[in-house]
Amino acid sequence: MGIAPFHMSHIHAHGLPPLPGLSRFPELNVRTYVTVGDKPGVYFFSLDAAHCPAVWAARRFYQLPYFHARMSVVARESWITYESRRYAGEAQFRGRYRAVSEVRLCEKGSLENWLTERYCLYTTRSGRVYCAEIHHRQWPLQDAEAEIEINSMASAAGITLPQSPPFLHFARRLDVLIWSLRELKS
Numbered sequence: 001m002g003i004a005p006f007h008m009s010h011i012h013a014h015g016l017p018p019l020p021g022l023s024r025f026p027e028l029n030v031r032t033y034v035t036v037g038d039k040p041g042v043y044f045f046s047l048d049a050a051h052c053p054a055v056w057a058a059r060r061f062y063q064l065p066y067f068h069a070r071m072s073v074v075a076r077e078s079w080i081t082y083e084s085r086r087y088a089g090e091a092q093f094r095g096r097y098r099a100v101s102e103v104r105l106c107e108k109g110s111l112e113n114w115l116t117e118r119y120c121l122y123t124t125r126s127g128r129v130y131c132a133e134i135h136h137r138q139w140p141l142q143d144a145e146a147e148i149e150i151n152s153m154a155s156a157a158g159i160t161l162p163q164s165p166p167f168l169h170f171a172r173r174l175d176v177l178i179w180s181l182r183e184l185k186s
Contacts, residue, residue: 003153005084008024025049027049028084030044034122040120044121048091054066063123063125068086068087090152091152095151097170098144100142104140104142106138112139119133130183141169143170
């Protein structure tokens with residue numbers, strides 16, 4: 001289970017430039033890690049974004065459980081303060097985090113490698129499974145520390161988080177390409 005706050009930027013459809021005012025916004029996702037057939041990927045319980053058109057488009061074209069949220073991201077010194085609260089419901093996150101190591105690439109076979117080397121997203125609708133291929137380079141990870149004040153993102157999805165400390169990482173940037181959604185036939 002992963003809860004990932006980040007900031008999307010330079011979002012655009014293939015062959016089109018990023019549109020001013022539409023291509024940059026905060027997003028927070030709650031996901032788990034799955035394998036369908038032999039293809040590892042991610043399955044999203046929820047994705048919150050501070051951009052209504054993006055929420056609409058992702059729900060419409062990718063069948064993803066996006067929610068519109070009031071969000072803010074503030075970088076001050078080495079800390080990033082991140083806040084998110086859904087407009088509908090009680091899901092919210094408030095905390096701050098920062099990198100505490102140099103950038104490194106994960107070792108093959110490590111937990112970090114298992115969590116990040118996933119090249120598709122899965123979703124379901126009406127009992128059918130869909131996949132969208134994604135492409136990215138290996139994650140440039142850094143160890144991280146965080147101070148989390150409020151985190152009801154998992155509980156809003158009906159999931160109870162363990163009491164153990166979170167496993168934290170930071171990536172300053174990762175460029176990602178995504179293909180169209182396609183139904184998987186059994």
